Amino acid sequence: MKLTLKIWRQKNAQAKGQMVTYPIDGIDGDMSFLEMMDVLNNELINKGDDPVVFDHDCREGICGSCSMFINGEAHGPDRLVTTCQLHMRKFKDGDTITIEPFRAGGFPVIKDLMVDRSAFDRIQHAGGFISINTSGNTQDANAIPIEKADADAAFDAATCIGCGACVASCKNSSAMLFVSAKVSQFSLLPQGKVEATDRVMNMVKQMDEEGFGNCTNTGACEVECPKGISLENIARMNREYLSASVKG
Numbered sequence: 580m581k582l583t584l585k586i587w588r589q590k591n592a593q594a595k596g597q598m599v600t601y602p603i604d605g606i607d608g609d610m611s612f613l614e615m616m617d618v619l620n621n622e623l624i625n626k627g628d629d630p631v632v633f634d635h636d637c638r639e640g641i642c643g644s645c646s647m648f649i650n651g652e653a654h655g656p657d658r659l660v661t662t663c664q665l666h667m668r669k670f671k672d673g674d675t676i677t678i679e680p681f682r683a684g685g686f687p688v689i690k691d692l693m694v695d696r697s698a699f700d701r702i703q704h705a706g707g708f709i710s711i712n713t714s715g716n717t718q719d720a721n722a723i724p725i726e727k728a729d730a731d732a733a734f735d736a737a738t739c740i741g742c743g744a745c746v747a748s749c750k751n752s753s754a755m756l757f758v759s760a761k762v763s764q765f766s767l768l769p770q771g772k773v774e775a776t777d778r779v780m781n782m783v784k785q786m787d788e789e790g791f792g793n794c795t796n797t798g799a800c801e802v803e804c805p806k807g808i809s810l811e812n813i814a815r816m817n818r819e820y821l822s823a824s825v826k827g
């Protein structure tokens with residue numbers, strides 16, 4: 580395939596960025612989107628130009644780092660995949676592909692397509708964990724009975740990879756889908772109930788401090804989430820937050 584790539588180039592956080600056009604040839608439909616970007620970068624390096632900076636690590640849909648906005652959609656036109664799992668067969672010979680970073684106030688651009696998503700880490704630090712007694716008297720988690728429906732919903736919530744596609748897709752740059760998944764994965768389980776009140780209050784406070792917007796139930800986050808995280812998690816977090824606020 581021959582393609583035309585229009586890519587956001589920005590030297591650093593302070594610099595003014597711009598779209599730059601690159602023609603590319605010899606792209607196979609079996610390549611992943613990141614492999615296509617590797618081909619481009621090899622060409623740029625061979626010409627002595629600056630390669631396009633983008634985040635990637637696992638290249639198998641686990642780490643959540645390959646944040647790219649492709650033709651106006653987080654992780655591109657396919658559903659339930661990350662950019663590293665997107666195949667070039669989703670595009671046609673002669674296509675023009677627009678590639679931008681995830682844009683949100685809470686995700687400042689570091690360089691080109693790489694954004695700073697450490698706001699998510701700070702939200703996790705605010706309460707996205709359970710405290711475990713490691714004195715030797717710890718109860719075996721497998722010995723605690725849990726309803727199948729609750730276990731399934733908790734596991735589904737735990738599949739969130741913290742990619743930030745929900746924020747990038749939301750017109751309000753809301754992080755509610757991410758935060759609600761991190762709250763839900765614990766709130767449904769007995770182990771998570773002990774710190775549930777502090778967890779939801781602290782994580783929502785940190786989310787607000789990081790400058791993410793409010794949820795207005797548009798649902799774009801759920802559509803673009805590569806892990807299919809459900810809006811039900813947001814409803815659950817709102818209930819948890821209300822009940823925690825009443826408890827004070």
Ligand code: SF4
Nearest residue numbers: 739740742743745804
């Ligand atoms: S909820 Fe989905 S889109 Fe948002 S960070 Fe988690 S995996 Fe990514």
Ligand code: FES
Nearest residue numbers: 638642643645663
């Ligand atoms: S590189 Fe890890 S999810 Fe894409």
